[in-house]
Amino acid sequence: MNPFVYRNGILCAEGVPLPQIAAEHGTPCYVYSRAALLARYEAFRQALAGRDAMICYAVKANSNLAILNQFARAGAGFDIVSGGELARVLAAGGDPAKVVFSGVGKTADEMRQALASGVFCFNVESAEELERLNELAGESGRTAPIALRVNPDVDPKTHPYISTGLRSNKFGVAYADAFALYLRARELPHIDIAGIACHIGSQLLDPAPAAEAAGKVLALVDQLADAGIILRHLDLGGGIGIRYRDETPPDVADYLAPILAQLAGRKEKILFEPGRALVGNAGILLTRIEYLKHGEEKNFAIVDAAMNDLMRPALYDAWHDILAVRQDAGAEAEYEVVGPVCESGDFLGHARRLAVASGDLLAILSAGAYGMAMSSNYNTRPRAAEVLVDGAKSFLVRGRERPEQLFALETVID
Numbered sequence: 001m002n003p004f005v006y007r008n009g010i011l012c013a014e015g016v017p018l019p020q021i022a023a024e025h026g027t028p029c030y031v032y033s034r035a036a037l038l039a040r041y042e043a044f045r046q047a048l049a050g051r052d053a054m055i056c057y058a059v060k061a062n063s064n065l066a067i068l069n070q071f072a073r074a075g076a077g078f079d080i081v082s083g084g085e086l087a088r089v090l091a092a093g094g095d096p097a098k099v100v101f102s103g104v105g106k107t108a109d110e111m112r113q114a115l116a117s118g119v120f121c122f123n124v125e126s127a128e129e130l131e132r133l134n135e136l137a138g139e140s141g142r143t144a145p146i147a148l149r150v151n152p153d154v155d156p157k158t159h160p161y162i163s164t165g166l167r168s169n170k171f172g173v174a175y176a177d178a179f180a181l182y183l184r185a186r187e188l189p190h191i192d193i194a195g196i197a198c199h200i201g202s203q204l205l206d207p208a209p210a211a212e213a214a215g216k217v218l219a220l221v222d223q224l225a226d227a228g229i230i231l232r233h234l235d236l237g238g239g240i241g242i243r244y245r246d247e248t249p250p251d252v253a254d255y256l257a258p259i260l261a262q263l264a265g266r267k268e269k270i271l272f273e274p275g276r277a278l279v280g281n282a283g284i285l286l287t288r289i290e291y292l293k294h295g296e297e298k299n300f301a302i303v304d305a306a307m308n309d310l311m312r313p314a315l316y317d318a319w320h321d322i323l324a325v326r327q328d329a330g331a332e333a334e335y336e337v338v339g340p341v342c343e344s345g346d347f348l349g350h351a352r353r354l355a356v357a358s359g360d361l362l363a364i365l366s367a368g369a370y371g372m373a374m375s376s377n378y379n380t381r382p383r384a385a386e387v388l389v390d391g392a393k394s395f396l397v398r399g400r401e402r403p404e405q406l407f408a409l410e411t412v413i414d
């Protein structure tokens, strides 16, 4: 479902006209659709219906408490990569018994925090991490449930910055070393071998690499079973892509089908960790044009959102569709849509045809994932407000930051 459609020439979020949100909460402002979030979650739930499965939303894609709370209420688990994300999940009403803890650099404090909370599983990414976790679990009188995150060395055919399952990546335990490390884990008194995990990258559009990775994981699971190590769950990661421009991502069910086909007759619980696929197209960044600047070579639409609000264009040269909130508001021209930050890389879109006037609103689409979550305060810019729309109602779910909050922790010296 697409909740961002025009009604009477005005772009709306579900039943709320975007100019109303801008008037109430200002710009720049992230706007999310509750119905769209939940529809995506439901697509995963249905694709996995009848199976012992858990959908662990990857918190790093968008960690706003209201969004975590919506998923928690829908029954989701969570994939976290820091102690901060664990604190958010708990504050949002998430169930720690449905949390998987991923990440290559878990600190001792983060491990203690996760042990005390009783997370479902630690996805361990190195031999040293396994030893540390065993020690800390012993000290706290607990047993740590673990999966080894194996690196299946398949090419996900995505942007190099977001591919994680190649041998050359920092993530996971090399496939060839995983078996020996499971044998080591079996010796450790405070480790409970629960499962196996893999995650090969992000914005994946072709189901084949994930299916190939699943095949490799299953071969290892069977090899472990022969050695008497019986796993209870298989965590096949996230990474399912969305449409930003002209991509044609498969339906969730079609993407999962070749993976699920390989699982026929198996008893293990299955986990998936979607992030982008749940929230990416459920959010936009609403921004106002401050100035139109017509140059000899290029025209610029200078807007009040910038790379600090939405970093993906500057970071990956990512494309986001940009729509004028008011249709046919001016003469059409081609614009560089840029922010006020003092960097030439500060753009939101190149060469976009827009019919707009100064003061108009623009919607930067597909901004629900890795948008607000990757924002910064560069140029001492307060982070944008966030609004969650539900039907005809809108709710401020994160207030706009104020400049004095940005330097509240700083002090001057004599």
Ligand SMILES: *Cc1c(COP(=O)(O)O)cnc(C)c1O
Binding pocket: 058, 060, 061, 079, 102, 103, 199, 201, 202, 203, 237, 238, 239, 240, 273, 274, 275, 276, 277, 369
């Ligand atoms: C980032 C990440 C995800 C989510 O990736 P998406 O592309 O947003 O679905 C899932 N699992 C792990 C381990 C991750 O690092």
